[in-house]
Amino acid sequence: MTAWVEVLIAMVDGPSVPVTGVVETVDDDDGFRMWMGEIPVFVGLPPGAVRVWQHGRRLRVDLPDGTPVFRRDGEHAWRFDPSAPAEPPVLSPGSRVEYTGPGRAILAVRDANDWARSDDFTRPTKRPIEETEFLGRPAWAVELAAPERKPYPIRLVVDRETGAVLEMRNDHAGVRASYVRFATADVEPGWFRYDGPVTAVAERDADLRREWEQRRKAEQDWFTEHVGPAGFALPLTVPFGQLSVHRRDDDGGFEASTRSAAGHVSLSLARRPRSSEPWDLHWPDESTRWSDDDYDWAAWIHGFPLDDAAAAVLRRTFARRTPVGPGD
CATH class of the missing domain: 2.60.40 (Immunoglobulin-like)
Known part of the structure; x- marks a missing residue:
């Protein structure tokens, strides 16, 4: 019978060799928020399929038509806005951002400290670990126990050769992320980089903050002109x-x-x-x-x-x- 520690060692720090494929996501989200710097950005990518390449913490994600979504080479990360392909991507230190788009449930890399210290789906249930096949590849299937604040366990399928997570599903919640095509890849480390024009995350944050301040001032000016003073005090009783x-x-x-x-x-x-x-x-x-x-x-x-x-x-x-x- 396969021991949990064997599966865990294979998964820690991401796939041991470059892998590639198509990941399909099914859940109730209508998009996702990407944190880069101090301000979150909402990117309208609905659940669906994305093309991915992954090696350890290196990650590249494109839409099926090749439109770039995300790059991380380990040292830096680039977040693209597929709705504005002409805009340069936002560049951030790789340690400050995690991919959270479609397929994130199987593409987010958890290191050994996270597996050891977190209670968020980090321990198997009493069900034995299965030796199975997924997309024709030898794999393990393991059920991970939910923390007390969450109602249902999840099921992971892990590729035995590379340690890549091939599928995560929670049938009770109707959530699934899985490879529908998967293979090992022959790519250079530069495949995970982007060398074109970029917007630094600090510059992006400053632009968004300036836009927010201008919008807030316009709203306050409208309120003052058409309603009354934007600043006022109320006597309140607080028990x-x-x-x-x-x-x-x-x-x-x-x-x-x-x-x-x-x-x-x-x-x-x-x-x-x-x-x-x-x-x-x-x-x-x-x-x-x-x-x-x-x-x-x-x-x-x-x-x-x-x-x-x-x-x-x-x-x-x-x-x-x-x-x-x-x-x-």
Whole structure:
């Protein structure tokens, strides 16, 4: 009977020799997001077939008509937009981007650390590993257990010669990615590169951020002209109740935090015996400070400043003239 470790060693770090073929994907997605740099880009590639070449972490993906989609030579990655073939691809360090388009379920390379540390389909179920054939090639079929947050296991088919993942399927969810043609390939490392004009990922991010800022300003200008001020304040009552005390001192000092009932607003609260010494809580400068007869207090709501009315409510809520000990 085949041991899981044998299959795992074959899969780690991608195919051991160059392979090529056509990968077909069936799922409910209508496209995918590609992260390169700080800003995601949505590329409208529906599930379907793509032509691929892969060797270890090197990857090349084209549409069936030869339109380029993705390149990674190990050191760099190039992301093309098939809907705008005249535009240069976005160039990024290879370590900063992973292919997430059609066929990603069998083309994403997982290294040994990921297999060892993650619980996301990294351990076989109790079902034995099968020795089978796929596209006429000797293969293993293994069922991987789902983590607690996911309902169904997945089934992988792994090529015994190269360690390439030939198929991933989850019949319960109606998801499948599989080779429909597969072979070993005779390609040079340069096959996975692109040597034409490119757009650096930092330049692409700057352009997208500038476009977003211009669009936001235009929307705010329209709102101001046709509706009313784009910036306004509302008096809100936020009930807090999920309290955590992070530190308690014998002199009554403490640091704590509390969350709103809905969990969307978090407030930090601290006090110490009244003192003229500096009090560095490593909080933002907009935190609110006050003192009573016995203590110095500090409060900070994550995300927006406390106004005078809210600070007054806090002072009234925690007003106490009798010194407080740790057991009170």
